[in-house]
Structures are given as structure tokens and as C-alpha cells.
Amino acid sequence: MILLRQLLGDVLRRLRVRQGRTLREVSTQARVSLGYLSEVERGQKEASSELLASICGALEVPLSQVLREVSDQFALAELQAAPVLADVPDHERLPLTETVPGSISDSVFPEVKDMVAA
Numbered sequence: 001m002i003l004l005r006q007l008l009g010d011v012l013r014r015l016r017v018r019q020g021r022t023l024r025e026v027s028t029q030a031r032v033s034l035g036y037l038s039e040v041e042r043g044q045k046e047a048s049s050e051l052l053a054s055i056c057g058a059l060e061v062p063l064s065q066v067l068r069e070v071s072d073q074f075a076l077a078e079l080q081a082a083p084v085l086a087d088v089p090d091h092e093r094l095p096l097t098e099t100v101p102g103s104i105s106d107s108v109f110p111e112v113k114d115m116v117a118a
Contacts, residue, residue, distance in 0.1 A: 002077045006043030007070050013041040015059050030058035
């Protein structure tokens with residue numbers, strides 16, 4: 001299962017490290033204990049919106065940017081966890097005409113079917 005707090009912690013850590021800052025520097029500026037910030041970055045604690053705003057302020061990054069990056073990573077993780085078509089048994093697959101709205105059936109253009117078969 002994908003945990004939001006883990007993705008959020010990863011993003012916050014990445015931003016801090018990219019800035020070349022230590023946990024101590026950011027925790028002092030954000031007025032958050034060093035241990036708590038460490039737990040947030042490791043995805044072990046859920047940060048409140050006030051705490052996130054304080055951490056983002058210390059990192060000089062808008063909270064919206066952090067949340068957008070978390071959202072993008074969450075979406076990618078969901079896509080990677082989703083089953084691919086190859087994993088779906090044939091008896092559970094829908095015919096192509098049912099999966100693509102407005103698709104044209106073979107009976108409308110039989111010559112297309114013959115060209116594909118050739």
C-alpha cells in the first residue's frame with residue numbers, strides 16, 4: 001500500500017538535501033524538534049498542516065509545490081501498482097469495440113479487416 005506520509009517525507013527530505021541543509025538547521029528554523037522532523041522525513045509520523053507549513057517556510061518552498069510533487073509521485077505509484085492488460089485473463093478482457101468508445105466495427109469496413117489480415 002502506498003502511504004501518503006512516506007511520499008511526503010521523501011519529498012521534504014529531497015528538498016532539504018538539495019538545498020544542502022541539515023535536519024538541525026531546518027528543525028531550528030521551522031521550530032520543530034529534530035527528532036520529530038526526522039520521523040516526518042522517514043514517513044513515520046503524519047505532519048499536521050501547521051507543521052507542514054512551518055517546514056515549507058523553513059525550506060522556503062510553497063506548500064502547494066510540495067503537495068503537487070507528492071500528488072505526482074502518488075499518481076505514478078498508483079499507475080505502477082495497477083495491473084497491466086497483459087495480466088488480465090482473456091476471458092475478462094472486453095472486445096476492442098467495447099473498450100474504445102465510437103470504434104468502428106469490422107462489418108462497416110470489411111476491406112480494413114482484410115488488409116490487416118494480409
